[in-house]
Amino acid sequence: MRELVYYVAVSLDGYIAGPEGQFDAFPVEGDHMAAQIQRFPDAIPTVIADAMGIERTGTFDAVVMGWNTYAVGLPAGMTSPYQHLEQVVFSRTRSEADIPGDHPNLTVTDEDPVDVVRRLKSQPGKSIWLCGGGQMATQLAGEIDRLVLKRSPLLFGNGIPLFAPGAYQPSAFAEVSTTAFSSGVVISEYVRRPVSQNPN
Template sequence: MRELVYYVAVSLDGYIAGPAGEFDAFPVEGDHMHHLNTRFADAVPTHIADVLGIEPTGSMFDTVVMGWNTLAVGLPTVPSPYRHLRQFVFSRTRGEADIPGEHPNLTLTGEDPVEVVRRLKAEPGASIWLCGGGSLATVLADEIDRLVLKRSPLLFGDGIPLFAPGAYRPRAFEEVGTTAFESGVVVSEYVRRPSA
C-alpha cells in the first residue's frame, strides 16, 4: 500500500503560511533548493519545473491532494498547478465553475478526504503528496504515513498552522533523517510508528 506524505515548508513557530495564505517568506534560494528539487522534483509546480528544466518523473509522487485554499493561491493564473500529477482538491463549497479555464488532471471533490485517500492508497503507484493546508492535514492526520518538514529559520507569529486545532489524540512518529543546510533550512523526515 502506498504512503500519504505530508511534505511542506514550515516556520519555526509552526506555520505553513501567513494569515492570508502568504508563503513568499520561505526561502527559494540557497543550498537546500538543489536537494529538494532533485529528491522532490514531482512536487515542483509544472510551470516552474518547465522554466527551471526540472523533470518530474513520478517516481516520488504521482498524486497530490490539497484543500481549496491551497489551490486558490495560484488562481486564476494557474488553475492546474501540478498538471504532471493526478490532483484532488477538496471543497464542500466550491464547484468546477470556480476554477477558470482548463485544469487538466484536476478533480474537485466534496467527498470525505479520508475515504478518497484510503481509496488512493489501495491503488498501485507512487506515494501520494499531501500539499496542504493545515485543516486538511488535521482531517487526514490518521492517514499520514510520512512527514517531510522543510523548517525555515523564520517566525511568522500568526498564520495557517501545520495542523489546525482538532480533536487531541497523540500520534507517534519516528525521525528517519534530518539534513541541515547552510541556508538555515532544516529538512526532517518522520515515519509513523506502528501501533503497539
C-alpha cells in the first residue's frame, strides 16, 4: 500500500511557516540541499525542477495540501506548482473556479481529506506527499506513515505549527535516520510503529 509522507521544513520551535505563510527564512543553500534533491526530486516545483534540469525519478507521484499552502504560489502565477504530480487541494470555501488560468493535474475538493487519502492509498502508485499545512497535518495525523522533518537552526517565535492543536491521541513513530549537515539543517526520518508496538 502507498505511504502518506509528511515531508516538511520546520523551525526549532516547531513552525513550518510564519504567521502569514512566510517560508523564506528557511535556508535554500547549503550541503543539505543536494541530499534533499537526490531523495525527493518530486517535491521541487515543476518549473524550478525543469529549469535546473532535475530528473523526477523519486518517491512521490501525488501531493495533497490545504488551500493556504497551495495559495502561497498564486501571486507568482504558480497555479499548478507540482504539475508532474497528481495534486489534490482541500478547501471548504474555494473551488477550481477561484484559480486563474490553467492548472493542469490539479483538483480542488471539499471532500474529507482522510477519505481522499485512503482512496489514494488503495490505488497503485508511489508515495503520497503531504505538503502542508499544520491544520491538514492534524486532520491526516492518523494516516501519516512516515515523517521527514528538515529542522533548520531557526526560531520563528510565531507561525503555522507543524501540527495544529487537536485531540490528545498519542501515536508512536520509530526514528529510522538522522543526518546533520554543516549548514545546520538536520533531516530526521520516522516511520509509524505498528499498532501492536504503540505504547498503551
